[in-house]
Amino acid sequence: MAHTRLDRYERLYSHRTGSLRSSAMRDLMAVTSRPEVISLAGGLPDTRAFPPDLLGELLQEVASEHGPRALQYGPTEGLHELRQALADHMARLGMVVGAGELIVTTGGQQAIDLVCRVLLDPGDPILAEGPTYPGAVPVFSACGADVHHVAMDEDGLRIDALTAAHDALVAEGRPPKLLYVIPTFHNPAGVTLSLERRRALVAFAQDRDLLILEDDPYSTLRFEGEPLPSLRSLDATGRVVYLGTLSKIFSPGIRVGWIHAPHPILHRVNLSKQGADLCSSPLAQLLGLAFLEHERFGEVVGRMNRLYAARRDAMVEALAEALPDATHVVPQGGLFLWATLANGLDTTDLLAAALERDVAFVPGAAAYLDGVSGRSSLRLNFSAMDEERIVEGIRRIGGVVRERAALAHALTPRARRTTGEG
Ligand SMILES: Cc1ncc(COP(=O)(O)O)c(C=O)c1O
Secondary structure, three states: OHHHHHOOOHHHOOHHHHOOOOOHHHHHHHHHOOOOOEEOOOOOOOHHHOOHHHHHHHHHHHHHHHHHHHOOOOOOOOOHHHHHHHHHHHHHOOOOOOHHHEEEEOHHHHHHHHHHHHHOOOOOEEEEEEOOOOOHHHHHHHHOOEEEEEEEEOOEEOHHHHHHHHHHHHHOOOOOOOEEEOOOOOOOOOOOOOHHHHHHHHHHHHHHOOOEEEEOOOOOOEOOOOOOOOHHHHOOOOOEEEEEEOOOOOOHHHOOEEEEOOHHHHHHHHHHHHHHHOOOOHHHHHHHHHHHOOOOHHHHHHHHHHHHHHHHHHHHHHHHHHOOOOEOOOOOEOOEEEEEOOOOOOHHHHHHHHHHOOEEOEEHHHHOOOOOOOOOEEEEEOOOOOHHHHHHHHHHHHHHHHHHHHHHHHHOOHHHHHHOOO
């Protein structure tokens, strides 16, 4: 067989890895790490903006006060003080939960992975926004989940589309196991679920007995507007599992996230995590704890928000100039803007040309599992580059789009153009 010749280990692989799909972002990171590349592709917070003196102080505190613990294994569910600090953090976001109701994970990514491992069998139907977090795509495909995307608009997930998708699956006798959502400063769509829809979504979940997986890495990164209640804070019936992470407010390098879930689910997550990595790094947990409890926490997050808001503004302005026909929602926080081209060009094809000009973005198709949707859209990150590079990056993307559009126009037969056919 052709496969055997290409890969002599083929017969050894599990079915699970046969369905694996790479995350477009991780693939791109290999290319975009060259310093000359203006990468609007990653989801990287600007770790250069974290005060070095504060990092030194935090590291010193962990070393001098917790050295032996930091170097030791820890409990699978996480260090108790950190779980308490995370429960306090959630209380500031309007959620009253006990430290015992959450488990520390190795980043928010492991949180998604563990919950999916605990809940999903191959073929299980689930619902997710369309577009969805590109990093969740390999998790869903590894589980063999049958993902049904639910359309969004400028107010987030559309409840009418959710109802239709749910009804259709129920009619097939396959009610969805869960709905995965990023209600606030969505990655990649940049939109935020309105208050009215949050209430409607929770009521829907309660009515239909649907489990919601609320992924919330970004709500603390708000540049303007009033904070909105999380879905978890609106539900007291155990229908919402909440995922958090310190990646975007402190550091993705420490890999600290968490899951808050009803006890029976948390118990299975714990068993799954024992097999995955025994425990998350206690050194990293203590560092995260030191930051959460530091008096400069609010100051640092506030500074980051001002920095990212200015970069978002620069990107919005640059888009108006370089891609005036593209549509997008101006995000009120988070790290991403999702632009849709008016001319129907395929952004996966555009990416190769963009990389030749040393600029990168995530093509929209990476945010869907069907390989078809999102082809005219691109995800643009505004946190990792300074304003000058953002403006230059958008200018280069605009140049590539114009060139490709002109080429497509030239190649379209005149008759088809004038009749408007196609
Ligand atoms: C929606 C969403 N969930 C989870 C993650 C994973 O974050 P972490 O670095 O904590 O693993 C990200 C990172 O970009 C994200 O955007």
